[in-house]
Amino acid sequence: MTRDLLELELAQHDVNDKLHWFEVDRRDFLKIFGGGMLVCLARPSLGQESGRRGHEQHELPKEVSAWIHIAPDGKVTVNTGKVEVGQNIRTSLAQQVAEELRTDFASIEMIMGDTDLVPWDMGTFGSRTTPTMGPELRTMAMAARDSLVELAAKQWSVPVNSLRAENGKVVNPATKQTISYGELTRGQQIAKVVDQDPPFTPATEWKVAGKPEPKADGREFVTGEHKYPSDINRPGMIFGKVLRPSAYKATLASVDTSAAEKISGVQVVRDGDFVGVASADPSAAEKAVATIKAKWNEPGGPSNANIFEYFKNNHEPDEEESGKPPVSLPPADVKLEQRYTVQYIAHAPLEPRAAVAEWNGDKLTVWTGTQRPFAVRDELAEAFHIPNSKVRVIQPDMGSGYGGKHTGDAAVEAARLAKSAGKPVKVVWTREEEFEWAYLRPAGLIEISSGVRRDGTLVHWSHINYNSGSSGIETPYRGEQILTQFRPTKTPLRQGSYRGLASTANNFARESHMDELAHELKMDPLEFRLKNLGDERLKTVYQAAAEKFGWNKVKSAPERGFGFGGGKEKGGHVATCAEVAIDPKTKRVKIVRVVQAWESGAIINPNGLRNQNMGALIMAIGGAMFEAIRFGDSKLENPHFAEYRLPRFSDAPKVEIVLIDRKDLAPAGAGETGIMGLAPAVANAIFAATGTRLRNLPMMPEKPVPGIEPPVFRT
Amino acid sequence: MSHLALNVNGKDVTAQAADDETLLSVLRNRLELTGTKYGCGEGQCGACTVLINGRPARSCLTPASSVVGKKITTIEGLAASGRLSAVQHAFLEEEAFQCGYCTSGMIVAATGLLSTTPHPTEQEIVRQMDGNVCRCGTYPRILAAIQRAANGGGR
Numbered sequence: 001m002t003r004d005l006l007e008l009e010l011a012q013h014d015v016n017d018k019l020h021w022f023e024v025d026r027r028d029f030l031k032i033f034g035g036g037m038l039v040c041l042a043r044p045s046l047g048q049e050s051g052r053r054g055h056e057q058h059e060l061p062k063e064v065s066a067w068i069h070i071a072p073d074g075k076v077t078v079n080t081g082k083v084e085v086g087q088n089i090r091t092s093l094a095q096q097v098a099e100e101l102r103t104d105f106a107s108i109e110m111i112m113g114d115t116d117l118v119p120w121d122m123g124t125f126g127s128r129t130t131p132t133m134g135p136e137l138r139t140m141a142m143a144a145r146d147s148l149v150e151l152a153a154k155q156w157s158v159p160v161n162s163l164r165a166e167n168g169k170v171v172n173p174a175t176k177q178t179i180s181y182g183e184l185t186r187g188q189q190i191a192k193v194v195d196q197d198p199p200f201t202p203a204t205e206w207k208v209a210g211k212p213e214p215k216a217d218g219r220e221f222v223t224g225e226h227k228y229p230s231d232i233n234r235p236g237m238i239f240g241k242v243l244r245p246s247a248y249k250a251t252l253a254s255v256d257t258s259a260a261e262k263i264s265g266v267q268v269v270r271d272g273d274f275v276g277v278a279s280a281d282p283s284a285a286e287k288a289v290a291t292i293k294a295k296w297n298e299p300g301g302p303s304n305a306n307i308f309e310y311f312k313n314n315h316e317p318d319e320e321e322s323g324k325p326p327v328s329l330p331p332a333d334v335k336l337e338q339r340y341t342v343q344y345i346a347h348a349p350l351e352p353r354a355a356v357a358e359w360n361g362d363k364l365t366v367w368t369g370t371q372r373p374f375a376v377r378d379e380l381a382e383a384f385h386i387p388n389s390k391v392r393v394i395q396p397d398m399g400s401g402y403g404g405k406h407t408g409d410a411a412v413e414a415a416r417l418a419k420s421a422g423k424p425v426k427v428v429w430t431r432e433e434e435f436e437w438a439y440l441r442p443a444g445l446i447e448i449s450s451g452v453r454r455d456g457t458l459v460h461w462s463h464i465n466y467n468s469g470s471s472g473i474e475t476p477y478r479g480e481q482i483l484t485q486f487r488p489t490k491t492p493l494r495q496g497s498y499r500g501l502a503s504t505a506n507n508f509a510r511e512s513h514m515d516e517l518a519h520e521l522k523m524d525p526l527e528f529r530l531k532n533l534g535d536e537r538l539k540t541v542y543q544a545a546a547e548k549f550g551w552n553k554v555k556s557a558p559e560r561g562f563g564f565g566g567g568k569e570k571g572g573h574v575a576t577c578a579e580v581a582i583d584p585k586t587k588r589v590k591i592v593r594v595v596q597a598w599e600s601g602a603i604i605n606p607n608g609l610r611n612q613n614m615g616a617l618i619m620a621i622g623g624a625m626f627e628a629i630r631f632g633d634s635k636l637e638n639p640h641f642a643e644y645r646l647p648r649f650s651d652a653p654k655v656e657i658v659l660i661d662r663k664d665l666a667p668a669g670a671g672e673t674g675i676m677g678l679a680p681a682v683a684n685a686i687f688a689a690t691g692t693r694l695r696n697l698p699m700m701p702e703k704p705v706p707g708i709e710p711p712v713f714r715t
Numbered sequence: 716m717s718h719l720a721l722n723v724n725g726k727d728v729t730a731q732a733a734d735d736e737t738l739l740s741v742l743r744n745r746l747e748l749t750g751t752k753y754g755c756g757e758g759q760c761g762a763c764t765v766l767i768n769g770r771p772a773r774s775c776l777t778p779a780s781s782v783v784g785k786k787i788t789t790i791e792g793l794a795a796s797g798r799l800s801a802v803q804h805a806f807l808e809e810e811a812f813q814c815g816y817c818t819s820g821m822i823v824a825a826t827g828l829l830s831t832t833p834h835p836t837e838q839e840i841v842r843q844m845d846g847n848v849c850r851c852g853t854y855p856r857i858l859a860a861i862q863r864a865a866n867g868g869g870r
Contacts, residue, residue, distance in 0.1 A: 086814025086851050214810060221815030222822060223802040224750020225792030231749035240746070281716075282744045283733035350754045350762055350816045350850045399752070399816030400851060431755040607810060611853065615813055618852025641759035641848070649841045652854040 003340050011026035040189055067119060067140040068097070069146075073268040073592065074168050076101065078137060081121020081374060082129045083113035084397040087671040088608035089129045090216045092209075095604060096134050096437050099201055099209040100141035103168035103181065107596040110216070113373040113395030114467075123372030125403060125497055127570040127669025130604065134667060135200070142198045151184045203602035203663035217397075229396050230354035230367035234424040237356060239282040240417040241289040242427065243275035244437060248493055248634040250296035261290035267290075269420045278417045278425050303632030303705035308445040311466040314490040330480045332451025332459040334520045339447050340509035341708060342468055342697040343628040344440040344493055348646060351399020352434035357414035358424035364391045368411040369398035371496050376408030383412045384419070402619070403497035404438055435639030439630055441498035444468020457522050458532045465506060467491060472503025472569040472676060474511055477532040492634055499616065500672040504623060506677060507550075508697060511565040511680030516693065525684060526564050527549055527687035537599060541660060545575035545597035548658050556582055559690025564704030565680030571668025573599040576617070576677025578653075580685040582713070589700065589713045590649070591621065591682055598674060601665035609670050613657045616674030621647040624679035625715055628701045640705075645702050651715065665691045686713065717749035719779055723748065723775050726790025739763045739774040742789060750790035750819045754848065759825035761847030764820040764827075765789050771827035793826060802826050806857070813851035821847050825861045834865050 069077040078097050084090040094108040111117050113124075121133075126617040145165050152170035153160040156177065163170055169178045220226035235524060245252070252273040260268050266279045266288040275292060279285040302310040352388045355368035364384065373393040381388035393411065410427050418425040427439070445466040451459045460481040465473055470486035486502075518528035526546055533539050545566070546552070554562045559582055566575035579593040598613050626645045630637040638644050683694045704710045719730050723746065730745040742748040742765070751774055754762030758773040765774045766788035793800040799807065802825050812818045821844070828835060828843045835843070840861050849857060 041786050086812075086816075090814070214807075215812075217814075218801075218807050218810065221818050222799065222806045223794055224748075226753075226815060226818045227749065227832070228816060230753065231743075233749070281733065282740055283736050329837035332759060348850055350760060350814070351752070352847060398814065402850075433756070542789065611810065611813055611856065614855060615852035619852060621852075640757060641755045642757055646760075646848050646850065647850060647852060647854075649845050649854050649858065652852075652858075653853050 043238065043315075053072065058080045066143050067137065068101075070144065070181050070185045071293060072182045072186045073105075074107055074180050076181075077111060078108060079111045080133055081113060081119040081123075082133050083124045083371060083373065083395045084110075085124065085371065086400045087129075087612060088215055088605065089133075089174055090397065091123075091213055091606045092130070092608055093133060094216060095138055095209045096210070097137050097141045099206055101145050101168075101181075102136045102165040105213055106504065107168055112397070113370075114392070115373050115377045115394075116392040123375055123406065124372055124687075125163070125406065127672045130600075130667050130669045131571060134402040134604070137199060138200055142200070146198075146554075148181055148184050152179055154225050155179070155184075170279070174562075187649065190576045192632040209604050210602070210661075211605070213605055218506060225531055227396055228351055228354075229367055229398050230426075231358070232356040232367040232396065234358055234427070237358075237426055238280045238421060239285045240276055240278045240414055240421075240425040240427040241285045242413050242417075243289055243292050243294060244433065245273075246294075246296040246635070247298040248436075250298045250634070251586065251637060253295040255295075256293040259293075260288040263288045263291070267421055269417055271416060274413075274416060275338050275350065276413060276417050278421045278423075294590050299634055301632075301634040303706065304343070304628075304630055305632075307443055307492070307707060310492070311443075311445050311489040313485075315466055315487040316489065329451060330459050333454045334517065335449070336513070336516060336520065337447070337449040338513060338695060339445060340505075340512060340695045340697075341446070342444050342505040342508070342623070343445040343705060344495065344631065345498075345623050345627045346435050346440055346629060346644065347402045347404025347438065347498060348434070348641075348644070349398075349400040349402060349404055350666075352429040352431060353410035353438060354426070354428040354575055355408075355410040355414040356426045357411065357418040359418055359422075362386065362390055364415055365394065366392070366408075366411045366415055367394045368408060368414075369401070369405055370395055370408055370411070371401045371403070371405050375406065376411050379408040380411060380415055380457065402499040403441075403501070406497055407439070409437065416559050417440045422480050431641060432639045435629075435644070436636050437494075439494040439496040441623075442468045442495040444502065444505045446505060447614075448509055448513045450513060451516060452517050452521060454521065456521055456528050456531045458517075463506070463510060465502060465509075468505040469502025471501035472506040472567060476535050476538055476568055477514070477529065478534050479532070487504075491570055493629070493631060493636075499619065500569070503567070503673060504620065504676045505697070507567045507569075507676040508679040508683070511567065511677075512683050512693070512695060515563070515680070515684040515687065519687070525633065529564070529566070535568065535573075535664075538566065538575075541573040541597045541599050542575045544658050544660060545577050547594050548656060549577035549579075551577060554579070556685070556687055556688035558582070561685035561687070563681045563683065563685030563688055564685075565684060567673075567675045567676060569673045569676065571600055572670055572673030574673055574677045576681040576684045578678065578681035580682060580689065582686065582689050583675045584690075587713045589686065589715055591625075591653040593654045593656075594678065594681070595656045595658065596674065596677060597660065598670070599660035599662060600668040600670045600673075602663045602667045603659060603661045604667050606659055606661070609659060610657050612671050613674040615656050616672065617655060617657075617678050618647055618652055620675045620678035621651050622698075624625075624682055624697055625651070626698045626701050628698050628705050630703070630705060717780070718729070719783055721779070721783060721787060722785070724789060725786075725788045730779070734780065736779050737775055738765065738777040738779045738782055741779040742774060743786075748789050748791055750847060751823075752816055752819055754817070754820070759846070759848070760817070760820075761815055761824055762820040764823045764847065766823060766827055769827065769830055771824045788823070792825055793822065800859070801828065801867075802829065802864045805860040805868060808868070809856045809860040809863060811853055811856040811860035812849075813853055817849045817851075821849065821857055825857075825864065828861070829865055835861070837862070
C-alpha cells in the first residue's frame, strides 16, 4: 500500500467530530516511566506502520523489554497495543510468538491495550494486526530466542551453533544438557542489537502456529467470569449518566437541572454543553438525568429521502483518482450505466460503549472498550488538558466493535464525572445512546458505467463512490480504460469506520454490475468474471467456491436462485456463492445456503479464521437484507433493536467455508474482507431467479426507506 | 429503596434496590454478578437471560421485586463446584463464540431450552433461540453446540 493510499485509508477510520469539549485547568507536565526488563533489544530496521499525520512523533519502542518478558518460571509475557475484540488475535499472536520462541502456547500471556504497559500502537483496525503486529512480535521472539541460546552457550562454554532452542529450553544435542528459558533469564538483563530482519520460520515448518489452537481464555467466556469493560468495578465506584442533545450537533440553549439536584445523593456536573449526573445509586442517576429540562438549537439536515442528492451536491473537489478521466471511450458493443446505494447502518456491538474512570491525584486511569487505546489516551489528555503520560487507558477484551469503537466518548464522560465526584465513575451507554451517539457506517451512492465487447471482454469501466469510501474501489478485472474515484462529501450524521469499510458497498456495486453485464452478454456470470480476471489468487478462490457450491450443476428457476460475488481487499481474497429460496406469491426470500472460499496467505489458526469468515458472512446479511438507519433533521428514527433488525438464528443459512492455505505467502488480516461477498451473491441470485435487479442495500428493509424504491421482496 | 431477599444460584442474598429496579441492574450493580449482560434493555437481544425457577427470562425487563421467593440462576450458577455444565462444555468444545458477550445469555437460554426439550430438532432450537442475538454471527456454531449438549456430547 502506498503512503497516500494508507493515509486515505486511515482517514476513513477517523471520527473527527468530538462529542464534548471541556474547560478544565491546565496541569503541569510530569513524566512517569517504569517497568522492569529482562530481555532488551534495539532494533533499528523494521518498518513501522506509523506515518499518519499527528502521530509521527510516536515510534515503536526499540527495546524488546517492552514487547517480551521472560520470567524465571518460564512464563512469557508479550505486550501489544492491539486489542482483542473477538477476532481472536490474543490467540493467533501468542501462537506466532510461541512458534518463533520455540516454546508452547500455554506459556504465553498476552498483555493487550494497556497504555502504561504496552508499546504505542495506532489501533486495531484495517486488518493490520496480522500483517504488521505478527511480524513485529515474531522478530522480537526470534531475537529473544537467539539471546537465550547465546546465554546458554556462554554458560556452558560451547559454540552458539552447537545448541538449539526447543520446548522452552536450550538444548545441547551432543551432551543432552538442557536449561530452561526461565533459569537462563534469572537475574539477567540482556541486550542485543538486531540490524536486519531475521528470516522467519517458514509456515511449512510451523508447529504451534498454523494449528487450530482453541481461543485463549475460552473457559472464562462460558462461565461469565471474563470482565468486559462494562463489568469493571472499583472500590467506591459510583454511576454516571449524561444528558444527550435532541439532535446530532445540536447546541444547548438552556438547561434546568434543579429537579435533579434535589434528588438525594445525586451530583450534577455542567461543563460547557456537557451535562451529566453521578450517584452511588444507579437508579437515581437514571432518574436524575431524566428530570433535566433542556432546550437545544437543532441544526436540521437532510433525511433518507434526499441523502443521495445531498451527497452529489456536497462533495469535495475531486482529488483522489486512479486513472485519468476518459477523453474518449474505447469502442464497446454493450454499454451500461447504473447507480447503487447503501444506507447508513450501525455497528451495534452487543456491548455498548462503557468506561470506568478513576483519578488518583492528577493521574487518570480509565478502563474502556476501544479499538484505539492510545488514541483514547490522547483524547483524554486533550479533553482534560493534561499530558498523556498522566493518562492510562486499559482495554479489557470487549464485547466487540466491528470498527465502531475508535473513539473514547464514554471514557471522556466517565472521567469528567469522576473528576467532579472525586470517586471512580462508571458510564455504560444504553442501546439508544450507542445508536445515536456512537457513529455509523457511511451511506453512499455509487455510479458505474461500463462497456464490453460481444466476446465478453471488458473494455471500459468507471466507478464513482460518493461518501461511503474508497476501500475496495479498485476493480480486479482488466480493461482498456479503468477509472475509479472516491468523492468525499459532507455527512449529516456522525460516521466512521466499519468492518471492511466501504469495500462492502463498492464490491456490491461492482459485482452486481459485472452480473448485469454477463446477463446482457448472455454469458455465465462466473465465466465472464474469470475471462476478465488477471489475479491468479482470486481466480483460484473463485474456482474453489464454485466447485464446492456445484456452480456448474445448479440452474436458477423462479423459486430458487443461485448467485456469485467475489473480490479482494487488504490481502484477503473472497468468493461467495449463494442459494436463495423465493416464494413467488409472498415474495418471501430466504438465504438457504452459502459457500464462501477464502485465501489470505498462510493460515495462522484455521479454527479462528473459519469463525471470523463465517461471522463476517452472517454479519453481512444484516446490511445486505434489512439493516438501515432511518433519519431526518439530524435525528435517528429507529435507535432500538425493536426497530433495527439484526441477523438472527433464523436468518443464518447453511454456511460452508473453504479455506485455502498458501503457506508460501505472508499472512494477511482476515477479520474484515469476508463481509463483502454476500450482498452481491444474494442480489445476483435473486436476479437469476426472478429477473428483478436489486441495486439498493438493504434489499428488503422491514419498513420502506424513503428515497429508494419500496422493497419488492421480504424476508 | 427496599431490601430484597433473593435466592440467586442457590444462595439466599439480600440486596438494597430501588422499588422499580430491574433484576439485571440488581445482579450487575448490587450483587456484582456481572456475567449477565446488558445488550438492549428492551428484551430484544437475550444477553441478559437468566433462569427464573428454571425458565429463561429477560432480566432487563424483570422487576427485581417480582422474583422474591423464586429461584434465580445466572451464568455464574451453572458450573457445579468448578465442573462446567453440559451446555458450557459444548460451547467450549465447538468454540461457539467470538467476542463472547452474548455467550452468557446464549448458554442460559440453551440450558432452559434443554431442560424442557432435552432433544430439540434444529427448527425448535432456531425458534427458541431466535430472541438471542450474536452480533459476531456465530449462530452455526452455537446451533452445533446446543445439538452437541443435547446429544450428550457436552462432557
